[in-house]
Amino acid sequence: MSAFLVDLAFWVFAVGAVWTGYRVFRTDSMVRASFLLLASLVNVGAIMLLLSAEYLGFALIFMMALEMMVMALFMVMFMMNPAGLNPMVMVHQNRLSAVAGFAAFLGLSAVGVLADFPDRPVPEPVGVVARLGEELLGDSMLVFESVGVLLLATMIGAVALSSQRGRYGAADEGSEPPPMVPREGGAR
Amino acid sequence: MQVAHAPWWLGALVVVGTLAVGSYAVAALHELLATAVAGGGVRVGEGVAAPWRRAALLLRQERTRTEAPDPITWALAPALYGGLAALALTVVPLSSTFAVADFRTGIVVWGAAEALAIVAIFLHGWSPNSLFPLVGAYRFVALALSYELLSMFVLIAAALPAESLQLTDIVAAQHGLWNVVRQPLGLPLFLVVSLGVTFWGPLDLADSSDLAGGTSAEASGGQRLSWQLARCAMLFSFAAMGATAFLGGPLGPWLPGPLWLLTKTVVVLVILVGLGHVVGRVPPERFVAVGWGLLLPLAFLDLLVAGLEALP
Secondary structure, rough: OOHHHHHHHHHHHHHHHOOOHHHOOOOHHHHHHHHHHHHHHHHHHHHHHOOOHHHHHHHHHHHHHHHHHHHHHHHHHHHHOOHHOOOOOOOOOOHHHHHHHHHHHHHHHHHHHOOOOOOOOOOOOOOHHHHHHHHHHOOOOHHHHHHHHHHHHHHHHHHHHHHHEOEOOOOOOOOOOOOOOOOOOOOO | OOOOOOOHHHHHHHHHHHHHHHHHHHHHHHHHHHHHOEEEEHHHHHHHHHHHHHHHHHHOOOOEEOOOOOOOOHHHHHHHHHHHHHHHOOOOOEEEEEOOOOOOHHHHHHHHHHHHHHHHHHHHOOOOHHHHHHHHHHHHHHHHHHHHHHEEEEEEEEHOOOOOOOOOHHOOOOOOOOOHEEEEEEHHHHHHHHHHHOHHHHOOOOOOHHHHHHHHHHOOHHHHHHHHHHHHHHHHHHHHHHHHHHOOOOOOOOOOOOHHHHHHHHHHHHHHHHHHHHOOOOOOOOOOOHHHHHHHHHHHHHHHHHHHHHHH
């Protein structure tokens, strides 16, 4: 790709990331806020792809898609707002948050623009993914693998616990009809 | 691996053209196999005409309106789902040296498309602001974790012999022996994932009849047509991926590579669509139990077999 196209793509994704990130705080629905945040992160992932961080860029999109999906689901469940389509105010301490947000944005942008980053072209075509793999799994193989297996075991355990049969037995089995005579001590 | 590069417009044309023909082929195959399974023999003329008739009917249908929907998201969800089918197809190698976008991390790109497809299906059910679509969307997301885990384990197992996440490498590694022989559990598990993510046949739990049509209960006319089209496109992409990761993709004697890939894709499609006709809809609770209690351990076993074989 020519340098001009790369620059153009960078600006499109950068503006997209900032704009959708801003919209997260201006929308009135949990679900919209979650997926606007996802859109912002997908734009960031695309910028990482432009930086030749192929694996990290796609992995970011991959992980964030599932993460935001689960987040939207849980937020709607906890908020008692059916489907998150009822308009609701989702911000508080507006002035403080706005000031803090803009200060953080300006600070990080200043670092991005002013700091002296190493400027070495990535060696093509081999290496980027393999080097990342060695970095992650070389010396830190034990930590990485233990944490990975632990997280997977936690996930399976959580599903096993939550799928235990409920009060009325397994969901797909016939339940017991209520007795004609009231039970001792009233309803259970 | 060094691969041929094509201009971007040619790549886009190839992907869109393949998907357009492919999704129509899926719809026609659906009709053809329905007649064949019912014992009516193979009636090619009928199968070829039926999708056009149905599309024409849907295009003349009035559009349903719901109270306070999210109209933009509702209209765009099918486009997102279909676009992800196209993104997924770009990483599939059409010949042993050419894929439209032959990323070094092709498997991860595929995974990202799958993960975003879950978002597209959820949004399609959420945006009409109606009961049954929403229930379908929630149910799909609850099931999607089972599909996503399975998918990643079997695809990583398929990548292990190649020691690469790039799909042209994965194809090259199957020169002597296809992955379907080396890892016999991989393809069946991937077929389950395919039916799940496209909510097809036995795993049609997002748009199922017990939810009065689920996420597309309120979709009619062009809206429903585009959703069905996107779903057929996704099934085609999944079949192409199944053929690539487990059946050697474009590898084969005599015929040119793309023809082999097409043949294998059609075989996988016949299996998928045929299963859709023959196997009844699985109750979602039972699928979760089977998914986590049986299919996930089988996926671990598949990964173990692949890992042991990859040891020097």
